[in-house]
Amino acid sequence: MKIGIVGLGLMGGSLGLDLRAQGHQVLGVSRQPKTCRFALDHGIVDDASIDLSILATAEVVFICTPIAAIASTVKHLVNYLYKDTVITDIGSVKMPVVREIAPLWENFVGGHPMSGREYSGVEAAVSNLFVGNPYVLTPIETTPQPALQKVEEIVRSLKSLVYITSPENHDQAVAWISHLPVMVSGSLIDACMQETDPVVLRLAQQLASSGFRDTSRVGGGNPELRVMMARYNQESIMRTLVGYRDRLDQIIEVIEQEDWSSLETIFETTHVARKKFVS
Numbered sequence: 001m002k003i004g005i006v007g008l009g010l011m012g013g014s015l016g017l018d019l020r021a022q023g024h025q026v027l028g029v030s031r032q033p034k035t036c037r038f039a040l041d042h043g044i045v046d047d048a049s050i051d052l053s054i055l056a057t058a059e060v061v062f063i064c065t066p067i068a069a070i071a072s073t074v075k076h077l078v079n080y081l082y083k084d085t086v087i088t089d090i091g092s093v094k095m096p097v098v099r100e101i102a103p104l105w106e107n108f109v110g111g112h113p114m115s116g117r118e119y120s121g122v123e124a125a126v127s128n129l130f131v132g133n134p135y136v137l138t139p140i141e142t143t144p145q146p147a148l149q150k151v152e153e154i155v156r157s158l159k160s161l162v163y164i165t166s167p168e169n170h171d172q173a174v175a176w177i178s179h180l181p182v183m184v185s186g187s188l189i190d191a192c193m194q195e196t197d198p199v200v201l202r203l204a205q206q207l208a209s210s211g212f213r214d215t216s217r218v219g220g221g222n223p224e225l226r227v228m229m230a231r232y233n234q235e236s237i238m239r240t241l242v243g244y245r246d247r248l249d250q251i252i253e254v255i256e257q258e259d260w261s262s263l264e265t266i267f268e269t270t271h272v273a274r275k276k277f278v279s
Contacts, residue, residue, distance in 0.1 A: 001024045001025070001059050001060065001154075002024070002025045002027065002057055002058050002059050003019055003024050003025070003026055003027070003058060003059065003060050003061070003062070003154070004026075004027045004028075004029070004054075004055035004058035004060070004061035004062065005026060005027070005028045005029070005045070005061070005062045005064055006028075006029045006052070006055070006061065006062070006063050006064060006065060006073055006077065007029070007030065007063065007064035007065040007066075007069075007073075008028045008029070008030040008035050008036070008038075008039045008044065008045070008048070008064070008122045008125075009064060009120060009121055009122055009124075009125075010116065010117060010119065010120050010121060010122070010124045010125055010129075011064050011090050011113065011115075011116070011129075012028070012062065012064030012090075012122075012125075013039060013044050013122040013124070013125025014115075014125045014126055014127070014129035014130070015062060015064065015090075015129075015130075015158075016028060016039065016044040016045050016125070017043070017044055017125055017126070017127045018127060018128065018129070018130065018158055019154075020043065020044070020045070020046065021127065022157060025046050026044070026045045026046050027045060027046065027047050027048070027049075027054050027055055027058055028044065028045035028047070028048040028049075029048070029049060029050065029051070029052055029054060029055065030048065030050060030122075031050060032050070033050055035048075035122050036048035036049060036050065038122050038123065039122055042122075042125075044122065044125060052073075052076055052077050052080055053080050055077065055080060055081065056080045056081065056082075057082075058081070058085060059085060059086065059150075060085070060086045060087075060088065060150060060151065060154065061077065061081070061085060061086070061087050061088070062088055062089070062090060062111075063077075063087065063088070063089040063090070063091075064089075064090050066224060066225065066228055067091045067092070067093055067096075067097065067228040067229075067231075067232050068228060068231075068232075070089050070091055070097050070100075070101070071097070071100040071101055071104075074087060074101050074104055074105060074108075075104060078104060078105055083106075083107075084107060085107060086107045086108075086109065086147045086150050086151060087101070087105050087107060087108045087109075088108070088109045088110070088111045088137075088151045089101070089110060089111055090111055090112060090113055091110075091112060091232075092112055092174060092178065092179070092225070092228075092229055092233075093171055093174075093228070093229065093232040093233040094110045094112060094136075094138045094167035094170045094171055095167040095168055095170075095171050095233075096232045097110060097167075097232075098110045098138060098140060098167045099167075102140060102142060102143075106142070106144060106147075107144055107147040108143070108147070109137055109138075109139055109143060109147050109148050109151045110137065110138035110139070110140075110167055110170075111135065111136065111137050111138070111151060111155070112135070112136045112138070112170065112174070113130050113133065113134075113135045113136075113155075113158075113160065114133055114134040114135065114136065114174075114178065115129045115130045115133040115135075115160075116129075116221070117129070118217055118218075118220055118221050120221070120222040120225075128159075130155075130158040130159065130160045131158065131159040131160070132159065132160075132161065133160055133161065134160065134161045134163055135155045135158070135160035135161065135162055135163070136162075136163045136164075136165060136170050136174075137151060137152060137155070137162065137163070137164045137165075138164075138165060138166060138167040138170050139164065140166070140167065148164075152164075171233050171236050172236045172239075174233075175233055175236035175237050175239065175240045176240050177277065178229075179229045179230070179233055179236070179237050179240070180237065180240040180241065180244060181218050182218045182219060182221070182226050182229060183219075183226075183230070183237065183241060184219070184244065185215060185216050185217065185218045185219025185220070186219035186220075186226065187219070188215060188216055188219060189216050189219050189220065192204060250266070251263070251266065254266070
């Protein structure tokens with residue numbers, strides 16, 4: 001299959017590596033000529049350009065740009081495509097994207113691969129990034145079934161775990177398990193940096209190991225992507241942040257009251273509940 005990728009960063013680059021490994025012909029587009037050269041030199045794509053017209057013969061096009069650029073990219077891209085070309089995206093928020101693109105292109109399938117690293121850019125691209133991780137597809141009533149099937153076939157070939165749901169349900173679910181952790185993780189790092197004693201702060205930085213590394217990882221990623229999450233999924237993120245704040249207030253209260261029994265009950269509950277999210 002001839003597959004186009006617009007946006008050769010971590011996700012687009014990793015996608016290119018895996019699709020080429022399967023024998024697909026991959027055509028890449030980036031705003032930066034140096035990114036195109038890197039992608040060609042490192043076997044990420046078969047051909048690359050800063051011009052969207054290179055994708056004119058693609059059968060499927062993955063839009064791997066930041067969320068804010070997805071719609072404008074599609075508006076320009078559709079001038080070059082055949083009517084039966086399938087477009088899909090990888091944005092972490094789906095409702096605003098689907099709402100804007102569905103009227104522009106019939107064969108559009110919203111998508112969100114829930115994979116990543118703390119690094120960004122095409123230099124961070126790796127093979128098998130999507131293996132064993134969820135990949136959500138968000139068709140709507142007007143999404144053609146053949147378009148959905150084509151994207152699903154590609155996604156399954158990446159050995160991802162495919163989930164199909166509505167854009168609305170996707171956005172609320174990922175607000176809890178993806179976007180809220182980003183905000184909490186960033187706040188954790190920021191809170192630690194508020195330590196006023198430089199000796200204590202330096203010691204904390206020296207002692208930080210697996211526990212801090214695990215809970216702070218997503219907060220140390222690409223700032224632009226983190227802001228986009230909040231901007232385009234504001235309502236759902238606010239709902240989860242308020243809920244999280246209520247839980248923190250509860251823990252503060254029981255510690256202030258030295259109610260160790262209640263604190264133990266809270267953590268007994270979370271000990272059991274975590275297994276329902278992470279096996």
